[in-house]
Amino acid sequence: MPLTRRSLLAAAIAARGGVGDARAQDCALTVEVDYNGWVGLDAWTEELEPKLPVWWRSINDALGRTACATAKTIRLEFYRIKPDSVAAAARGDKVLINAPYVLANRGNPDMFRMIAHELVHIAQAYPQAIGPAWVTEGIADYVRYYVLFPDDPGRAFDPGQEDWREGYSPAAGLLAWAETKWPGTLAAVNSAMRKGDKGDAALAAATGTEPELLWRSYLRSAPAAASAARRRAYWEGLKRGA
Ligand SMILES: [Zn+2]
Numbered sequence: 001m002p003l004t005r006r007s008l009l010a011a012a013i014a015a016r017g018g019v020g021d022a023r024a025q026d027c028a029l030t031v032e033v034d035y036n037g038w039v040g041l042d043a044w045t046e047e048l049e050p051k052l053p054v055w056w057r058s059i060n061d062a063l064g065r066t067a068c069a070t071a072k073t074i075r076l077e078f079y080r081i082k083p084d085s086v087a088a089a090a091r092g093d094k095v096l097i098n099a100p101y102v103l104a105n106r107g108n109p110d111m112f113r114m115i116a117h118e119l120v121h122i123a124q125a126y127p128q129a130i131g132p133a134w135v136t137e138g139i140a141d142y143v144r145y146y147v148l149f150p151d152d153p154g155r156a157f158d159p160g161q162e163d164w165r166e167g168y169s170p171a172a173g174l175l176a177w178a179e180t181k182w183p184g185t186l187a188a189v190n191s192a193m194r195k196g197d198k199g200d201a202a203l204a205a206a207t208g209t210e211p212e213l214l215w216r217s218y219l220r221s222a223p224a225a226a227s228a229a230r231r232r233a234y235w236e237g238l239k240r241g242a
Contacts, residue, residue, distance in 0.1 A: 012234040027068040029056040032122065036101040037169040039044070045076065048115060055116050055148055059123045062147045063083045063139070064187030066194055074122055076115075078102075090121035092119045097159065110238060112150060117144045134164060135199025137173025139190065145169060145225075156230035164215045167232050173225045175203075177218040182207050204216045 030148050031046055031052050052074070061194035074093045081089070081098035087105075088097045095118045105111050120140040130136075157170040164171045178185045185206040192202035204210055209217075219226060 006204070016035050025068065027057045027060050027065065028071040029053040030071070030073040032073060034077045035074060036099075038103075040103055041078060043098060044102060044111075047074075048112055051112065052115075055119055056123070058147055059116075059120050059143050062143050062186060063120075063123060063190040066187075067125060068190055072122075074119075074157050079114060087138030090118040093122055095119065100224065110154065112116040113149055114142055116148050117141060120144065124193070125192065127196050130193050130196055131198065132200055134167035134171050135189065135193070135203060138164070138175050139186065139199075140234050141168045141172035142175040142179075142186065142241040145172050153230065153234040155225045155229070156223060156227050156234050156235070159230045160228060164211050169225065173223055174215055177221060177223065178203070178207055178214060201209075231232065 001091060033049070033050050033209070035041060035045075050140050056072070060066070065098075072093065075096065076095050078096055078097050078099040080100055081096060084098070086098055088095055090096075091120075095115060098114070102111060117140045120143045121136075124136065126136060143156075145152050148158065155169050155172060157173065158169075159170075162170045164174050175186060188206040189199055189202040192205070193199050201213060203214075207214060208232065224230075
């Protein structure tokens with residue numbers, strides 16, 4: 001059969017594994033929203049929605065594109081979540097969002113960034129009970145603070161009060177430093193955890209060093225994020241709704 005333009009196109013699609021897989025390689029994300037009867041959230045959600053597919057690609061680029069094997073659909077679902085101080089939580093491919101919290105903090109850019117953190121958890125998709133939590137939360141905040149929003153003041157931590165065991169911003173700083181010293185560390189740890197390996201063991205394998213020693217080396221590099229004053233300023237800003 002002679003190669004026509006149409007058969008060439010079909011061959012190209014077949015080589016890429018079909019139309020669906022071509023979308024998956026692009027790391028496509030579809031977003032569904034369920035307000036569950038909550039009103040007054042449309043403008044906030046409409047501003048958020050187009051950001052999510054862009055963040056999804058960046059998250060997966062940072063973590064080795066392990067969550068791009070299939071095109072992904074996620075759901076944003078609004079509830080009243082207890083305790084009141086919880087903004088959002090990821091459950092499988094859903095982001096559960098605390099509607100009263102959003103209604104009270106709509107103008108705060110931190111709200112969108114918290115959703116970005118939850119989106120990282122969807123990309124992680126680690127088997128239940130794979131931890132430790134400090135690595136899981138450290139990776140989520142690494143992507144938030146060092147990939148998506150490098151100007152986010154929330155990356156600051158108080159080195160006199162917090163260390164890597166906290167997860168979140170201290171662990172994010174540690175992981176960002178490790179990634180610059182041993183490029184590919186984040187992708188290696190993420191891939192190992194998706195397969196069911198423990199994150200601290202995977203980090204030690206990728207860097208050849210235990211977390212406490214990594215932490216001390218990281219602090220010796222005098223990172224700007226290790227600042228009690230910057231941490232205080234961030235919390236003050238949050239309280240003001242800045
Ligand atoms: Zn988290």
